[in-house]
Amino acid sequence: MTSESLKKVVESSSFEPxxxxxxxxxxxxxxxxxxxxxxxxxxKAEELRTRLANxxxxxxFNKIISANIGNPQQLDQxxxxxxxxxxxxxxxxxxxxxxxxxxxxxxxxxxxxxxLLDNIGSVGAYSHSQGxxxxxxxxxxxxxxxxGYEASPDDIFLTAGxxxxxxxxxxxxxLGPKTGFLIPIPQYPLYTASLxxxxxxxxxxxxxxxxxxxxxxxxxxxxxxxSKAKGVEPRCLVVINPGNPTGAxxxxxxxxxxxxxxxxxxxxxxxxxxxxxxxxxxxxVSVRKVLCQLQENDTxxxxxxxxxxxxxxxxxxxxxxxxxxxxxxxxxxxxxxVRAQLMKLASISLCPxxxxxxxxxxxxxxxxxxxxxxxxxxxxxxxxxxxxxxxSKALFEAFSEMEGVSCQQPEGAMYLFPxxxxxxxxxxxxEEQGMEPDEFYCSELLDNTGICSVPGSGFGxxxxxxxxxxxxxxxxxEWIESWKQFHAKFMDTYR
Amino acid sequence: MTSESLKKVVESSSFEPxxxxxxxxxxxxxxxxxxxxxxxxxxKAEELRTRLANxxxxxxFNKIISANIGNPQQLDQxxxxxxxxxxxxxxxxxxxxxxxxxxxxxxxxxxxxxxLLDNIGSVGAYSHSQGxxxxxxxxxxxxxxxxGYEASPDDIFLTAGxxxxxxxxxxxxxLGPKTGFLIPIPQYPLYTASLxxxxxxxxxxxxxxxxxxxxxxxxxxxxxxxSKAKGVEPRCLVVINPGNPTGAxxxxxxxxxxxxxxxxxxxxxxxxxxxxxxxxxxxxVSVRKVLCQLQENDTxxxxxxxxxxxxxxxxxxxxxxxxxxxxxxxxxxxxxxVRAQLMKLASISLCPxxxxxxxxxxxxxxxxxxxxxxxxxxxxxxxxxxxxxxxSKALFEAFSEMEGVSCQQPEGAMYLFPxxxxxxxxxxxxEEQGMEPDEFYCSELLDNTGICSVPGSGFGxxxxxxxxxxxxxxxxxEWIESWKQFHAKFMDTYR
Numbered sequence: 001m002t003s004e005s006l007k008k009v010v011e012s013s014s015f016e017p018x019x020x021x022x023x024x025x026x027x028x029x030x031x032x033x034x035x036x037x038x039x040x041x042x043x044k045a046e047e048l049r050t051r052l053a054n055x056x057x058x059x060x061f062n063k064i065i066s067a068n069i070g071n072p073q074q075l076d077q078x079x080x081x082x083x084x085x086x087x088x089x090x091x092x093x094x095x096x097x098x099x100x101x102x103x104x105x106x107x108x109x110x111x112x113x114x115x116l117l118d119n120i121g122s123v124g125a126y127s128h129s130q131g132x133x134x135x136x137x138x139x140x141x142x143x144x145x146x147x148g149y150e151a152s153p154d155d156i157f158l159t160a161g162x163x164x165x166x167x168x169x170x171x172x173x174x175l176g177p178k179t180g181f182l183i184p185i186p187q188y189p190l191y192t193a194s195l196x197x198x199x200x201x202x203x204x205x206x207x208x209x210x211x212x213x214x215x216x217x218x219x220x221x222x223x224x225x226x227s228k229a230k231g232v233e234p235r236c237l238v239v240i241n242p243g244n245p246t247g248a249x250x251x252x253x254x255x256x257x258x259x260x261x262x263x264x265x266x267x268x269x270x271x272x273x274x275x276x277x278x279x280x281x282x283x284x285v286s287v288r289k290v291l292c293q294l295q296e297n298d299t300x301x302x303x304x305x306x307x308x309x310x311x312x313x314x315x316x317x318x319x320x321x322x323x324x325x326x327x328x329x330x331x332x333x334x335x336x337x338v339r340a341q342l343m344k345l346a347s348i349s350l351c352p353x354x355x356x357x358x359x360x361x362x363x364x365x366x367x368x369x370x371x372x373x374x375x376x377x378x379x380x381x382x383x384x385x386x387x388x389x390x391x392s393k394a395l396f397e398a399f400s401e402m403e404g405v406s407c408q409q410p411e412g413a414m415y416l417f418p419x420x421x422x423x424x425x426x427x428x429x430x431e432e433q434g435m436e437p438d439e440f441y442c443s444e445l446l447d448n449t450g451i452c453s454v455p456g457s458g459f460g461x462x463x464x465x466x467x468x469x470x471x472x473x474x475x476x477x478e479w480i481e482s483w484k485q486f487h488a489k490f491m492d493t494y495r
Numbered sequence: 496m497t498s499e500s501l502k503k504v505v506e507s508s509s510f511e512p513x514x515x516x517x518x519x520x521x522x523x524x525x526x527x528x529x530x531x532x533x534x535x536x537x538x539k540a541e542e543l544r545t546r547l548a549n550x551x552x553x554x555x556f557n558k559i560i561s562a563n564i565g566n567p568q569q570l571d572q573x574x575x576x577x578x579x580x581x582x583x584x585x586x587x588x589x590x591x592x593x594x595x596x597x598x599x600x601x602x603x604x605x606x607x608x609x610x611l612l613d614n615i616g617s618v619g620a621y622s623h624s625q626g627x628x629x630x631x632x633x634x635x636x637x638x639x640x641x642x643g644y645e646a647s648p649d650d651i652f653l654t655a656g657x658x659x660x661x662x663x664x665x666x667x668x669x670l671g672p673k674t675g676f677l678i679p680i681p682q683y684p685l686y687t688a689s690l691x692x693x694x695x696x697x698x699x700x701x702x703x704x705x706x707x708x709x710x711x712x713x714x715x716x717x718x719x720x721x722s723k724a725k726g727v728e729p730r731c732l733v734v735i736n737p738g739n740p741t742g743a744x745x746x747x748x749x750x751x752x753x754x755x756x757x758x759x760x761x762x763x764x765x766x767x768x769x770x771x772x773x774x775x776x777x778x779x780v781s782v783r784k785v786l787c788q789l790q791e792n793d794t795x796x797x798x799x800x801x802x803x804x805x806x807x808x809x810x811x812x813x814x815x816x817x818x819x820x821x822x823x824x825x826x827x828x829x830x831x832x833v834r835a836q837l838m839k840l841a842s843i844s845l846c847p848x849x850x851x852x853x854x855x856x857x858x859x860x861x862x863x864x865x866x867x868x869x870x871x872x873x874x875x876x877x878x879x880x881x882x883x884x885x886x887s888k889a890l891f892e893a894f895s896e897m898e899g900v901s902c903q904q905p906e907g908a909m910y911l912f913p914x915x916x917x918x919x920x921x922x923x924x925x926e927e928q929g930m931e932p933d934e935f936y937c938s939e940l941l942d943n944t945g946i947c948s949v950p951g952s953g954f955g956x957x958x959x960x961x962x963x964x965x966x967x968x969x970x971x972x973e974w975i976e977s978w979k980q981f982h983a984k985f986m987d988t989y990r
Contacts, residue, residue, distance in 0.1 A: 001747035001785065006792045009751045013797040018761025020800050021668070021730075023832035027693075030667050030836060035843050046623075073620035084587040091850075092583035094576075100595040124816040125568035128541075160655065160820070163844055171692070172525050173516070193843045197666070198522075235516075252496035256504045266513025290496065297501045302508040305515050321619040323849030325655070325820075337518035341525060348530050348688050349658055353848040354818035355586075 033196035036189050036458025041442045042068045045452035052450075061450035065479045067470040068452045070244075070414040072320030076475040077384060080319060082109065082377045083362045087324075089113035090123050090358055106372035116358055123354040129347040131158025131328070132354070135361045139328050142364035149292035157329050157342065158360060160352045161322075162274050162311040165329040166194055168345045169270055169309055172338075173235050174198035180232040182220065182267070186417065186459035186467070188244040201232050206462060209419065212408060213248035215239075217257035224265055237267040239287060242275040242412025245459050245469040247392075249282045249411045255290040263306050271310040274327075275413040277317030280389045282411050286310065288332060308332040314359045316414065318384045326356030326363070391472040392416065398480045402487045414471050417456065422466050425494040438466040444490060449482045528691035531684050531953020536937045537563045540947035547945075556945035560974045562965040563947045565739075565909040567815030571970040572879060575814060577604065577872045578857045582819075584608035585618050585853055601867035611853055618849040624842040626653025626823070627849070630856045634823050637859035644787035652824050652837065653855060655847045656817075657769050657806040660824035661689055663840045664765055664804055667833075668730050669693035675727040677715065677762070681912065681954035681962070683739040696727050701957060704914065707903060708743035710734075712752035719760055732762040734782060737770040737907025740954050740964040742887075744777045744906045750785040758801050766805040769822075770908040772812030775884045777906050781805065783827060803827040809854045811909065813879045821851030821858070886967040887911065893975045897982045909966050912951065917961050920989040933961040939985060944977045 023031060049064045051057045066074055073079060086109065089095050096105070096113060119134035120127070130136070136153040143151035159165045170191075173179065176199050183191045185204040195202045203223050207213040224234045239258060241250045262269045271287035288310050294303045314326035331339060366381070367373040392410035399407040404421035422437045430440035438455035445451050445468075456467025518526060544559045546552045561569055568574060581604065584590050591600070591608060614629035615622070625631070631648040638646035654660045665686075668674065671694050678686045680699040690697045698718050702708040719729045734753060736745045757764045766782035783805050789798045809821035826834060861876070862868040887905035894902040899916035917932045925935035933950035940946050940963075951962025 001751065001780075001788060003792070005748065006751070006788050009748075009755065010789055010792045010797065013755055013758070013793075013795075015755070015759035015797065017758050017797050017800045020761070020802055020828065020830050021763065021833050022830050023836060026667050026833065026836055027669055030840065033839065033843065035839060069621065071621045073617040079617060079619045081587075081589075088583040088587035088590060091586055092576075092579040095583060095590075098596075100599060101593075104595060122568040122574060122818065124574045124814075124818050126564065126566045126810075126817040160848070161845065167844075172521050174522055190843065197843075253500065253504075256496065256501070260504065260508055260510070263508070263512050264510035266515070268516065285496075293496060293501050294505055297498070297505045298508075300508075302505065302510065302512050305512045307515055315621075319619075322621040323617065323619050323846065325846075325848045333515065335515050335517050338516050338521065341518060341521055344528065344530060345525065348528065348685065348692075349662075350656065351818065351820075353655070353820045353851065355850055356848065 029197055029199040033193040034189065034458075035193045036454050039454070039458060041439065041446060041454060042452055044443065045446055048446070048450065059450070060448060061482070063450055065449070065451045065474045067474055068454045070316060070471050070473065071322050072414075072473050073322065075473045077320050077473065078380070079321065080377060080380050082367055082373045083319065083321065083359060085109055086113050086116065086362055087355055087358060090117060090120070090355065093117055108367060108371035108373050116361065120354065120358060123358065125354070127351045127354050127357060129349070129351050130343060131156065131352060132357050135357050138361050138365050139330075143288070143330060147286055147289035147292060149289065151330065155330050155332060157331065157346060158352050158357045159327045159329055160325040160356060161315055161327045162272060162313040162329075163190055164349070164352070165309065165311050165327065166190055166270070166272075168342055169236075169268075169329075170194045170198055170200065172341055172345060173268060174200035177201050178232055180227045180234040182223065182234060182237040184215070184238065184240055184243070186245050186456060186461055187238070188240060188272070189458055191238055192460075201227075203227050203232070203234060204460060207243070207246060207248070209408070209462070209465075212411075213243055213246040215250070215254055215258060217254075217261055220258070220261050224261070234265060234267055236270060237262055238270045238272065240272040241287070242278060242284065244272075244275065244413050245415045245417040245456075245467075246408065247410050247413045247415050247417065248408060249279065249284060252285045252290050255285065255287050256294060259287070259291055259294060259303065259306060263303050266305065268307045268309065271308060273310055274313040274316045276312065278388065278414055279412045280392055280410050284412065288330065291332070305333065307334050314356065314363050317363065318381045319359070319363050320384075321359055324356045324359050325353050326359040327352075328360055388414070388472065394477055395470070395472045395480055398484055402484060403491050405487070410472070414473060415469050416472060417459075417467050417469050420466050420468060423494050429494065438468060441466070441490065442468055445483065445486055448486050449479070451479055451483055524692055524694040528688040529684065529953075530688045531949050534949070534953060536934065536941060536949060537947055539938065540941055543941070543945065554945070555943060556977070558945055560944070560946045560969045562969055563949045565811060565966055565968065566817050567909075567968050568817065570968045572815050572968065573875070574816065575872060575875050577862055577868045578814065578816070578854060580604055581608050581611065581857055582850055582853060585612060585615070585850065588612055603862060603866040603868050611856065615849065615853060618853065620849070622846045622849050622852060624844070624846050625838060626651065626847060627852050630852050633856045633860050634825075638783070638825060642781055642784035642787060644784065646825065650825050650827060652826065652841060653847050653852045654806075654822045654824055655820040655851060656810055656822045657767060657808040657824075658685055659844070659847065660804065660806050660822065661685055661765070661767075663837055664731075664763075664824075665689045665693055665695065667836055667840060668763060669695035672696050673727055675722045675729040677718065677729060677732040679710070679733065679735055679738070681740050681951060681956055682733070683735060683767070684953055686733055687955075696722075698722050698727070698729060699955060702738070702741060702743070704903070704957070704960075707906075708738055708741040710745070710749055710753060712749075712756055715753070715756050719756070729760060729762055731765060732757055733765045733767065735767040736782070737773060737779065739767075739770065739908050740910045740912040740949075740951075740962075741903065742905050742908045742910050742912065743903060744774065744779060747780045747785050750780065750782050751789060754782070754786055754789060754798065754801060758798050761800065763802045763804065766803060768805055769808040769811045771807065773883065773909055774907045775887055775905050779907065783825065786827070800828065802829050809851065809858050812858065813876045814854070814858050815879075816854055819851045819854050820848050821854040822847075823855055883909070883967065889972055890965070890967045890975055893979055897979060898986050900982070905967070909968060910964050911967060912954075912962050912964050915961050915963060918989050924989065933963060936961070936985070937963055940978065940981055943981050944974070946974055946978055
């Protein structure tokens with residue numbers, strides 16, 4: 001555009017310019033959504049990280065310990081070699097033909113990469129919106145073997161991590177404030193955030209902290225009946241197993257009780273099972289397996305209408321490949337018309353990242369005994385598992401020794417969620433600073449040690465009780481030691 | 496769970512099972528959303544593809560030509576070697592140290608991979624929700640150079656393709672049916688689908704087909720005033736440039752007129768500029784550049800409140816890396832409080848795929864003259880560009896020769912959108928089959944030739960006019976020939 005014509009346009013702009021949008025002009029449901037995992041404390045941690053980069057900082061620590069988010073590879077966890085070797089070949093298939101590498105690529109790795117490439121095609125092409133059929137077949141086989149009940153590839157939707165699945169499911173089932181979603185408290189705040197975005201009603205059910213964070217089916221029924229009486233129709237029951245932030249594992253008997261409630265009230269069960277590989281104590285049994293068992297014993301069709309969406313992800317487990325955005329959901333018992341709507345939502349987003357889809361295949365179908373890559377895979381994966389188990393134990397023991405702290409023994413997932421008794425003095429000080437008491441604790445912990453955790457209030461907790469969620473992913477034990485020292489001093493200060 | 500306890504649970508299930516959800520129980524806004532690019536015709540094409548796999552099929556063609564979607568690598572487009580080499584090293588950094596490869600890796604490739612790895616870290620870790628800072632810096636430099644006006648990395652949000660950006664922006668600005676969004680007709684149906692999901696009102700403005708699909712600013716003003724009179728507040732003006740499905744490029748003067756309207760009415764401009772590299776005729780000038788030029792000449796602050804979100808993607812251009820889900824949006828002129836809300840939405844999705852972020856960096860910062868990888872990169876990218884230009888021309892010429900077909904000369908993007916005169920007989924036949932006339936044309940085209948296109952009704956068109964959108968990505972000219980033959984026969988049949 002010539003400068004002359006530009007000037008002409010500007011000069012002839014005889015209007016008064018309108019104001020910009022401000023937050024209060026925006027979608028109030030979006031404004032209402034909160035997401036503590038990346039909230040105030042982590043934001044402050046980022047600021048401190050920038051200050052640390054300046055050598056003349058006056059902070060009492062030299063690094064930030066990111067214990068706020070289950071992000072293993074941000075800390076010291078190395079990716080599994082086999083996964084990354086295959087993904088490298090999918091990105092650049094010429095590696096498979098490279099004469100320099102020829103004799104050095106393990107035979108199973110080469111065969112696997114070729115098979116994936118043949119069946120996926122270029123990872124740069126959009127796939128089917130439901131995900132690559134080959135990968136869905138593989139997922140179905142994995143589930144069949146895990147549960148002992150046949151799964152179908154038609155029921156599998158590959159997703160960009162489990163978050164996308166939650167967004168589709170909640171978006172589709174929300175019809176405003178008259179639709180209710182039973183969510184555990186404490187919960188992973190993705191659920192409350194997504195419900196806020198959809199203007200649906202959260203129906204919190206409290207996990208029983210003194211009984212290993214168990215679920216009371218009778219309480220569920222009470223909440224459902226109360227909700228119905230108030231005109232809010234319960235639609236969906238969210239179960240997180242192993243629990244986030246609690247780290248607890250549900251027993252099959254407890255799952256059966258939940259399923260009875262779902263069957264009676266027609267609730268869609270969302271089983272968030274992304275931590276199914278992170279098991280330190282006890283056993284993981286999928287909601288699907290219990291449902292299949294019930295259906296097998298059920299001659300009267302009591303359980304045949306149960307609708308279950310179960311979610312898995314490449315971000316957790318021993319893969320820890322958060323940044324690659326892989327995952328799947330399995331839909332069981334849904335009407336075709338409902339499934340078609342989920343398919344449409346998926347198609348509006350085109351497709352999940354194709355390398356993430358390949359990673360799902362690798363996660364659920366790792367090298368087998370006898371394969372050339374097996375030994376290394378086995379060594380790496382068991383060492384990751386062992387390290388997590390050890391760190392969870394060390395952290396748990398540290399909490400057990402701290403004054404006023406009680407904590408469930410770690411069973412699964414990547415988190416501990418200790419209960420911390422806070423004094424009236426802490427309450428007063430926190431109020432002065434415009435914070436919740438547990439937020440104040442986390443803020444002081446960060447300022448004094450560089451440890452970034454998330455206050456229990458971000459996940460929900462019984463009123464008057466205070467918690468902190470921390471991962472046990474950070475390497476070393478120094479940070480655990482510094483937490484202990486901080487805690488002792490904090491308790492003294494506010495005694 | 497023991498079979499005994501299972502039986503006990505089932506036997507004590509004294510409730511009557513509730514019914515399953517059906518589609519009418521779902522969010523009506525989700526039900527209303529339509530997405531033709533993966534709609535009825537492409538779904539039918541998938542069925543035909545399955546039939547083709549059976550050797551004894553009786554179809555009059557041997558393959559499906561996927562001309563319905565801009566998915567270059569699904570067809571014959573090879574990915575750019577440099578991009579994929581770097582991504583392979585980011586997936587498996589040990590390749591950089593592999594002694595067998597040592598002297599064979601071009602020096603710039605090695606240096607670049609190392610720099611990206613150092614600055615991104617593992618691609619398996621969640622990044623900052625706004626995207627990796629290093630990549631955002633690089634994007635800001637690219638934009639500064641492209642437009643001649645300084646851009647800031649703080650304004651850049653990396654996204655999973657442009658679709659995610661659209662979803663955040665529309666979700667945040669929609670406050671139900673009282674909020675209006677000006678969208679071009681014809682349009683890429685992501686916009687109408689997203690508005691339906693958000694229950695906001697689409698305010699269609701028609702592109703002038705006989706004037707190279709131009710925009711009439713006076714018509715925009717009329718639509719805005721009419722809409723305000725009806726109580727629907729216009730919030731946002733969507734511009735797709737180069738156009739999808741039209742393939743037309745906007746002139747800077749036309750952009751200046753749009754910006755005057757946006758400035759006067761306080762509309763947020765969404766500039767969907769994902770085809771900015773696909774230019775065959777004329778020149779691409781970004782909305783941002785014109786805005787900066789206006790602001791530079793504007794002493795009275797008429798243009799200082801304009802809010803612009805401009806979108807780019809790794810899926811199109813010469814990269815064509817659709818499946819990798821990379822992209823960015825730049826936010827200009829937004830209040831901090833609004834930007835913070837976008838940041839929150841991004842954080843609920845955790846982060847865009849990290850390999851997709853790396854790919855953005857590669858796309859906007861390719862090898863430079865003198866770099867060891869430059870020659871191959873230049874050869875590959877210019878051959879892709881040339882092939883697209885040639886195919887667009889061949890297809891355009893074919894349409895020019897067809898009876899009752901008129902088509903704009905290709906300027907940009909990946910599509911042609913020919914106008915097809917259809918007879919009363921076609922109308923009758925289509926109605927009989929429960930289709931729009933152009934849908935019937937596309938359906939017949941598919942059944943007879945295997946060519947999968949999208950009817951104009953999926954994008955919107957002036958009432959009584961009929962179009963077909965087709966990509967020109969499919970290799971070879973046989974399919975163009977078979978389209979010509981089909982068309983002649985179709986016109987004869989329904990004369």
